Amino acid sequence: MKRTTTPQWTGSPYRRRRILWALVLLTLGGIYYLSVYGAPSSSFLSLSESLKDWGYRFSPDSSGPGRVAQAKAQSDQTVQEAYAGQGAYADVREIDALLHFLTAHPQRRLDEDGGSIRVEGLGSVVVDVGKPIDLKVYAPDGKYDWEEHTKRVKDQYPLVVFSKTFCPYSRSAKTLLASYEIEPAPKIIELNVRSDGPQLQAILARLTGRSTVPNILLKGSSIGGSDDVHQMHEEHRLKRLLEEGGLTINGAAAETD
Incomplete structure (x- = not known):
């Protein structure tokens, strides 16, 4: 078988x-x-x-998407540390960085590049004035020595007046301050002659709580507007406040203060 x-x-x-x-x-x-x-x-x-x-x-x-997500997370962390009061810049105030930008880069504008600003290392950046701004925007040349920048601003420009040329209150405040013959002289920034004036005014409102002009800053802190400085003058407090801020007063108008 x-x-x-x-x-x-x-x-x-x-x-x-x-x-x-x-x-x-x-x-x-x-x-x-x-x-x-x-x-x-x-x-x-x-x-x-x-x-x-x-x-x-x-x-x-x-994976490709995974690597992108990881890179974004690392980038977010880096960006987070580039904001005033955070990470490596924990001791930096945004208002001081703004004053550095305005005094060290007088020809630059937040809207210079078709609504954005050219920043070294970042390219064109659209500024969202309603949120804290990356400090790199305020140093568009890529120089981030904020300790030195802040010291320079406070030494050279301890008194800064944000104004508008057509505003009667701004004119009144500037006239009063001029009568004090202050050294160093107040730094006057006329918002209405700058293309980014509305952006600056919105940033100042967020940082100082004051949305109108004049907005007078002493060592980076707002001391008010026209009515405020006139009231301090009448109450003989303005001269002392300015001197405590490191300014020298030479004007005869301050003798009654």
Whole structure:
């Protein structure tokens, strides 16, 4: 009698291929799982470093979108540390950085590049005046020595008056301050002659709580407007306040103060 030998693989070739692919996928899935989540060090399932590295190449964090997300997170952290009062600039006030920009870069504007400003290392930046602004915007030349910048502003421009040429209150305040013959002389910034004047006024409102002009700043802090300085003058307090701010008063008008 003739014997019939049973083949080792039964079924159609299509079925055999499906089984093989299933085994391959299960193996790859296991390697991926262990490479990402790991296994106890004593477990026989622990992978070699080479296999872990192989599996890591296929992890979500190493994918194209994953790398983009990681880069964005790192970028966000860097940007976060570039704001006044945060990270490396914890001791810097945005108002001091703004005054540096206005006094060290008198020809620059926040809207100079079609509504944005050209900043070294950042390109064209659109300034959102309603939020804290990256300090790099206030040093568009890429020089970020804020300790030196702040000291220079306070020494050279301790008194800054934000004004508008047509505003009668601004004129009145400037006339009063001129009568004091202050040294160093007040730095006058006429917002209406600057293309970015509305942006600056909005930033000042956010930083000083004062949205109108004149807005008079002594060492970076607002001391008020026209009515305020006139009242201090009448109450003989203005001269003392200015002298305490490091200014020298020479005018005869201050003798009654």
